[in-house]
Amino acid sequence: MKELKVLAVVVFFSLLVYWGVEPFAHGQMHKHVDGDNFAYSDLPEITKKGDAVNGGNLVMGAGACLGCHSIKSQGMPAPMDAGTAAASYGVNPPDLSNIGALYDEKFLAALIKNPAHALNVEHKFDPAAGKMHPMVAFYGAGGDIDQEVADMVAYFKSIAPKELSAKEAFDNACGRCHAMRYDKYTQLGDTPEFKYEKDALAYQIKVLEYQDHLKAYMGKLPPDLSMIIRARSAHFLETFVENPQTQLPGTSMPRVGLSKEGYEKVEAYLTEIGDPSKPQREALGPWVLGFFVIFSILAFLWKKYQWRDLH
Amino acid sequence: MAKFDENARPFSEKWLDERLGVVTLKKVLSTEYWIPKDINFLWAMGMVLAATFGLLLISGIFLLMYYKPDAALAFDSVNYTIMTEVGYGWLWRHIHGVGASIVFLIIYIHMFTGIYYGSYKKGREMIWISGMLLFVVFSAEAFSGYMLPWGQMSYWAGMVITNLFSGGSLEAYGLVEWIRGDYVPGDAFLTRFFMLHVLLLPLVIIGLIVLHFGTLRLPHVNNQKGEEIDFEEAAELYKAGKKKESKVIPFNPVFLSKDVFVMGVYFILFFYLVFFHFNFAMDPVNFDPADGLKTPPHIYPEWYFLWSYEILRPFNKDLGLIAFGIAQIALFFLPFIDRSPNVAPAHKRGLFNLWFWVLLADMIVLTILGKLPPEGIYNDLGLVAAIVFLLLGPALFVITKMEKKI
Numbered sequence: 001m002k003e004l005k006v007l008a009v010v011v012f013f014s015l016l017v018y019w020g021v022e023p024f025a026h027g028q029m030h031k032h033v034d035g036d037n038f039a040y041s042d043l044p045e046i047t048k049k050g051d052a053v054n055g056g057n058l059v060m061g062a063g064a065c066l067g068c069h070s071i072k073s074q075g076m077p078a079p080m081d082a083g084t085a086a087a088s089y090g091v092n093p094p095d096l097s098n099i100g101a102l103y104d105e106k107f108l109a110a111l112i113k114n115p116a117h118a119l120n121v122e123h124k125f126d127p128a129a130g131k132m133h134p135m136v137a138f139y140g141a142g143g144d145i146d147q148e149v150a151d152m153v154a155y156f157k158s159i160a161p162k163e164l165s166a167k168e169a170f171d172n173a174c175g176r177c178h179a180m181r182y183d184k185y186t187q188l189g190d191t192p193e194f195k196y197e198k199d200a201l202a203y204q205i206k207v208l209e210y211q212d213h214l215k216a217y218m219g220k221l222p223p224d225l226s227m228i229i230r231a232r233s234a235h236f237l238e239t240f241v242e243n244p245q246t247q248l249p250g251t252s253m254p255r256v257g258l259s260k261e262g263y264e265k266v267e268a269y270l271t272e273i274g275d276p277s278k279p280q281r282e283a284l285g286p287w288v289l290g291f292f293v294i295f296s297i298l299a300f301l302w303k304k305y306q307w308r309d310l311h
Numbered sequence: 312m313a314k315f316d317e318n319a320r321p322f323s324e325k326w327l328d329e330r331l332g333v334v335t336l337k338k339v340l341s342t343e344y345w346i347p348k349d350i351n352f353l354w355a356m357g358m359v360l361a362a363t364f365g366l367l368l369i370s371g372i373f374l375l376m377y378y379k380p381d382a383a384l385a386f387d388s389v390n391y392t393i394m395t396e397v398g399y400g401w402l403w404r405h406i407h408g409v410g411a412s413i414v415f416l417i418i419y420i421h422m423f424t425g426i427y428y429g430s431y432k433k434g435r436e437m438i439w440i441s442g443m444l445l446f447v448v449f450s451a452e453a454f455s456g457y458m459l460p461w462g463q464m465s466y467w468a469g470m471v472i473t474n475l476f477s478g479g480s481l482e483a484y485g486l487v488e489w490i491r492g493d494y495v496p497g498d499a500f501l502t503r504f505f506m507l508h509v510l511l512l513p514l515v516i517i518g519l520i521v522l523h524f525g526t527l528r529l530p531h532v533n534n535q536k537g538e539e540i541d542f543e544e545a546a547e548l549y550k551a552g553k554k555k556e557s558k559v560i561p562f563n564p565v566f567l568s569k570d571v572f573v574m575g576v577y578f579i580l581f582f583y584l585v586f587f588h589f590n591f592a593m594d595p596v597n598f599d600p601a602d603g604l605k606t607p608p609h610i611y612p613e614w615y616f617l618w619s620y621e622i623l624r625p626f627n628k629d630l631g632l633i634a635f636g637i638a639q640i641a642l643f644f645l646p647f648i649d650r651s652p653n654v655a656p657a658h659k660r661g662l663f664n665l666w667f668w669v670l671l672a673d674m675i676v677l678t679i680l681g682k683l684p685p686e687g688i689y690n691d692l693g694l695v696a697a698i699v700f701l702l703l704g705p706a707l708f709v710i711t712k713m714e715k716k717i
Contacts, residue, residue, distance in 0.1 A: 003351045010353075010420060013675065020679030021614045022591050028683050029609050182391050223599075227390050231598035277394060277401035284402070285586030289579060296575030299568070306568040310348060310554050 033246045035239040038260040043110045043118065048147045050154025058152050062141035063112075065096065065152075073097035074159060082176075082188055086210050089134040090217025092176050092187070100153070100160030102169055102265075107257030108156065109149045112138045119254035120245055166272065169265035173256050174225065177214060182226035183273045187211060218252045229267075229274035237270075238263065339528075341563035345546050347534035348560050354532065355573035356421040361520070362574050363414045363581075370407040371509070373400075378459065380505035382498040385461035386600045405585045405593070411453055412592035413581060415615035418446055426645070427667055429654045430533035436646040437526040443643045445519045448512060450616070455508035457613065458501060462597030467610045469496040469504075479629040495603055534558075537655040609684060617681030618674045622701075624685055625694035634701060641704055648704060651711035659717060662710045666703065673699050 059065045068085070070078035072095050078085070082092040099108065110118035115135040116125040125133040141148055170180070176187055184191045186207045194200040215221045228237065239246055241263060244253040258266060271278060319326040328334045338344075346354075377397055379388040393400035422442070425431055431439030454472065458465045473496070477487050492499030531542055540558050548557035560566055584592070591614070596607055612620050623635040653660060657667040673696055680693045 006351050006353060013671065014416060014420075017614070017675055017678055018591065020675070021617065021682045025679065025682035181387075182395065227598045227600075230593075231595050233595065281401065281405075281586050285582070288582045288586065292575055292578045292582060296572060296579065299572035299575045303568040303572045306565045310560065310565070 030236075033236075033239045035235070035242055038104060038242055038258065038263060040104050040106050040110075040257070043106045046105060046109050046146075046150050046153065048144070048150040050147075050150035050152070050157075052151070052154040052158035054148075055151035055153065055155030055158075058141055058148055059096075059155055063138055063148075063152060064136075068093045068135070069096045071096045071159070073161070083206055083210050083213075086213035086217075091134075091214055092210070093135070094172055094176060096156060098160050098164055098168065098172060100156035100158070101162075101164050102160075102172055102259065102262040103257045104259045104262075105153050105157065107255075108153045111135075111257065112149050112152060113145070118257065120243060121252065121254045123250065124252055164265060166265045166269035169258075169262055170269040173258055173262065173266055177218065177222040177253075178225045180226055180273055181224050187214065222253065225270060225274075227274045229270040234267075237267065241266070342561050343546065344528070344562040345542050345549075345559040346532050346562055346566040347538075347540055348558055349534045349536060349538070350532070351535060352569070352573050353420065353424040355570045356417055356424060358567075358570040359574055359577050360414065360417050360421060362577075363410055363417060364516070364520070366406055366581075367410045367414065368513070370403040370410065371513075373403040374407055375509055380459070380502050382461060382501050382601070385459060385501060389460045390598065402585075405589055408593045409581065409585045409589055411456060412613065412615070413584065414449065415453070415613075418449065419615070422446070422642075423671060426670070427657045428533050428535065429537055429649075429651075429656070429660075431646045432649060432651075432654050434530040435526075435533065438523070438530065439646050440643060441519060441523040441526050445516065445523055447639075448515050448519060452508060452512040452516060453613065453615070455504040455512060457597075458496075458504040459508060460597055461501060461601045463599040463601055463605070463607050464594055464597040464610070466496055466601035466603065467607055468612055469500065471610055472612075473500075475623075475632065475635070479632045496601075533654065535656065537653070537659075539654070611682050614678060614682070617679075618677035618700075621677040621681035621693050622697045624681070625690055625697050634697060637701065644704075645707075648707050649711045650708060651714040652716045653714060655717055660714060663707075663714060666707055666710055669699070670703055673703065 059071075065071075066076055067079065068089070070076055072078075074097070078093075078095070080088070085092040107118055114137050116122050116133040119133070121133070125131050138149065138152075139145075167183075171189070175185065175189070179186045187210050188203075188207055192203065194203065211221055232240070236247060240248065241256065241258060243255050244251045245255075313329070315329050316325060319329065324333065374393060377388060377393050377400065379385055379392075389404070393404055425439060425442070454468075458469050473487055473490050476490055477483050488494060491497070492503060531540070534540070538558075542559060545557045545559040549559055549561070554560075594613075599607075611617070619635060619638045622638045623631045625631070626634055651660065651663065657664040676692070676696045677700065680689055680696060683689045685693070
């Protein structure tokens with residue numbers, strides 16, 4: 001039929017333009033980065049079987065983790081508040097309660113032994129030039145260092161909660177550098193409600209002070225992530241978080257070492273805040289399309305009726 | 312003083328007719344507005360455009376209730392208030408965003424249909440010119456609307472496009488500042504584009520739509536063969552019940568029934584895009600807030616401006632601006648460049664057929680190149696495609712001058 005031929009021509013040229021300005025052009029504009037599926041293949045495997053009890057002793061004792069970190073789930077508070085910590089280290093060191101559930105264990109082991117290397121920020125921190133990473137490497141407690149590191153990782157895994165919410169994942173992995181203003185969340189955590197404006201302002205000053213330290217540490221204030229899920233493709237975010245240097249060479253953002261499951265949780269939180277209408281959209285879409293399918297069928301019958309004796 | 316029937320019931324047809332002439336109006340605009348029978352679905356694109364404009368208007372009204380034209384608040388009013396807090400705000404925004412992009416696809420289909428079938432000639436010049444005016448004002452409407460979410464692409468596209476007004480070597484930066492109301496795009500820039508987008512340009516568009524409809528009434532719509540129809544005679548045949556013999560149909564309900572069917576199919580596609588495939592119309596880059604200190608690695612206009620953008624790019628800045636200027640107005644003159652006496656579909660017009668497909672292919676090539684980074688082979692291809700476009704004008708004059716009467 002002639003109309004279908006005309007339609008085929010229109011569809012062909014429309015799709016050609018679409019292909020040219022979308023998949024093709026974007027493929028040319030952005031280099032393609034293959035992900036590693038959060039395998040961290042550049043880091044060595046843990047060869048030793050860890051002993052959680054000994055690991056606990058090391059974390060509390062010779063490892064000296066608690067000099068900077070808190071483990072709130074085990075009743076160990078942070079040695080200083082977030083603002084003071086940021087003033088000392090540039091960024092508030094993370095709480096260690098749930099790191100065993102979030103991060104890749106190879107990454108944790110490598111991090112304990114050589115933070116700047118595991119975090120992929122050796123371009124920023126070079127001991128030879130006197131630029132030390134604020135986290136001090138663990139040089140061993142006298143025994144086999146690989147065994148000791150494996151023990152500590154085993155300890156963190158043993159105390160990690162079985163279930164972690166999407167927001168807790170974001171809080172630990174991203175939230176000490178990135179704010180999320182659409183969730184009233186800053187680098188200091190959820191913004192409390194204040195009865196008096198002066199208290200709200202005082203809190204805001206604390207946030208700004210923290211951000212100033214962070215700015216000095218990172219070179220610029222890391223961006224708010226409220227809309228990042230729509231501002232970047234899923235593939236970009238995944239490969240960027242897995243290894244920021246692949247997508248943005250020279251960036252001061254460290255590799256955070258999330259496991260695949262850990263990243264999925266973070267992504268879920270980013271989606272919940274940045275694209276909250278997604279479930280509604282997917283639920284309503286088929287109904288609207290169904291309506292127009294029925295509409296078109298009825299319209300076709302009406303057209304048939306109106307044109308019945310014209311030819 | 313005209314005569315009024317004292318006994319006519321208020322608001323009855325007779326009562327209204329005596330006061331407003333509704334019976335005549337209905338005949339003129341609908342039941343006795345004659346359309347050729349020999350048409351295909353491309354003739355429904357006008358109504359599809361009107362429906363899309365309606366969707367844009369309605370969704371725009373809902374968005375306007377929550378949008379804040381303020382450089383400090385605009386981004387969050389769109390991305391947080393409308394997308395998160397307002398019930399179905401996301402739906403209105405997606406309809407508006409997808410509609411703004413798709414409306415140009417339909418405009419281009421509508422334009423190429425007109426060129427293919429020669430619907431801009433012999434009494435139909437004003438249809439083409441009013442249509443081109445609509446295209447230009449729609450472009451301005453789309454550009455001003457693109458500023459409003461105040462994302463990275465809003466800001467930088469605004470910067471680039473307003474810079475064009477410096478006129479290359481004329482260095483008329485005073486004019487650029489006058490347009491922006493500031494040295495760089497800022498609050499004054501945003502609020503004036505807001506005014507243009509929600510008031511002045513929509514008013515002009517509505518006026519032009521009325522004019523565009525009006526231009527159709529006397530020369531009538533063209534048909535698939537470009538045949539000259541005696542509409543009065545054909546209408547008499549139709550009214551006498553000889554529908555098979557008559558070459559025309561009334562707009563309402565016969566032509567309309569086909570329009571409505573085409574619209575139904577179109578809306579399936581439209582809402583598929585709204586719900587499931589919207590990134591092409593809502594560029595991810597624009598979900599980053601505007602930042603005057605951070606230039607995005609690639610700045611490109613929306614797809615429907617790419618072909619004219621690519622005519623600007625491959626030349627040096629003065630030649631580029633001149634070429635760009637010519638491209639903007641060249642199509643207006645189409646009815647006068649085409650010297651052929653024939654109103655017929657392109658495939659019946661010899662060399663003109665070739666000209667048509669070269670024009671289409673060239674504009675698609677320009678569109679694709681316009682988005683690619685200007686480097687290496689793309690620059691050379693862009694230069695060739697831009698020169699081809701500029702030569703198509705004189706070529707049309709020569710080709711149609713030689714064309715024999717069919």
